[in-house]
Amino acid sequence: MRSPKIKTSEITPERVYLNRRNFLRAGLLAGTGAATALAYSAFRPGQTLDSEFSNIEGISDGEKTLGGESATSFDDVTNYNNFYEFSTSKTSVARAARSLTNRPWTVEVGGLAARPRTFDIDELLGFPQEERIYRFRCVEAWSMVIPWVGFELRKLLEQVEPLSTAKYVAFETFYDPDVMQSSFAAGIDFPYVEGLRLDEAMHPLTLLATGLYGKQMPNQNGAPIRLVVPWKYGFKSIKSIVRITLTAEQPPATWNLAAPHEYGFYSNVNPNVAHPRWSQASERRIGEFSMRETLMFNGYAGEVAGLYTGMDLKKFF
């Protein structure tokens, strides 16, 4: 069979054909490249969120250092957070936590106390506030130095007069599933709860923090009031507290309930006791590239080691 006759004028000149092909190829490069870039972008870390927070009176603007260690930048402290109620991605919490309404706010303090009562947040902000610059060591082996503002927890507990039968203190975080839309696979139960032994709670290092860097506490860091226990892993320092209860028995603690063999009730920072899945001997200080040695009790051994005399810290981790 003869092929149909095509007029020479209908044949695409080679130059045009090649141009068309090059055009198509350029389109393919640009199109697939854009699609790949877009797909990758979905997994980029959230952009740093700049927000305004009002100042707390009486806190100096001076340089924030702890011995030779300078404080972690405000941007890093407020954009790298574990707050599983909002997101399990540390760089996404700041944005997600904007939905938290931190006024009005009350903290119910009760349990085994002679004068249990509910405190309004303004009343708590009326306690004399001071700056405390502490190391903060996360169980995930990163750390920060944070200039907290707050007051000692014992000042609050003294007001409700703990009974002699009280041996522990239980804490509970605010929980509203409507504004706290975490991953359905977050893997821990809410509301988040934590606990301390009474002597740990009464220790002068144990702080109820209402702010950082001289400003009111940002939502992502646990507004309006949170616990700070500097010699324990960060997850013990429970955020956005609504209830404090004095108890006779050891209270439940969220991560301890989720994985008891990985997160003990005490969870003191201890470079000699590894997490079952990773070492705790060193840590990455946010803002630095190389690792630092982790210090026993996060560097507060002089102040708190006495609380654990005679205890096997490998057993009570």
Add this chain to the structure above:
Amino acid sequence: MSDVKFNKALIAFNSLIPLAMLGVDWYRGALGANPIEFFLRATGVLTLIFVLITLAVTPLRRIFSWNGLIKYRRMLGLFAFFYASLHLVTYSLFDKGLDIGAITGDVLQRPFIAVGMAAFLMLVPLAVTSTNGWVKRLGGKRWAKLHRLTYVIAVLGVVHFWMIVKSDIFYPAIFGTAVAVLLGMRIYWRFRPGRARATPVPSTPLQQ
């Protein structure tokens, strides 16, 4: 430029975009407060993605008869090796300060590191034998047999990811499901009744 050459360039271009964006974000300080952790996670996830794409080539050929895809499989596998190498170098350099003793200790003490390291060590011979010369030297059948290690690597990769997650297993579960589907299809094709074993790529579309 031939079509195959162009397609290879297209794949390489797309495969390097995540690295380029990581680099730009790092330079701009946009990788978050812990850029090393992000880079480490990203290169790990990219390794798994390239392992999955490599494993998807055979099912795509069988289901859609896209036989031409085979030409790009080794290249995709090499990108898996490339991102795995970046992942290992980042860990060795920034987490362990290139201290071989510390790395060995980690492998011995931390099961998730041991699993990841095993997967990487299996990738090495596959990368080395990815050249035409090695395919000839080994012979097609033996070469294919060796490269079935990819199945083991994929499983170890998901296990490694699953083990490091603190409690939110969403992403490891997605990768686990993908690996299960991709390997499950192979098991199904191999053992389903009424079909000869080890059928090469069929020339007609499959029924079902």
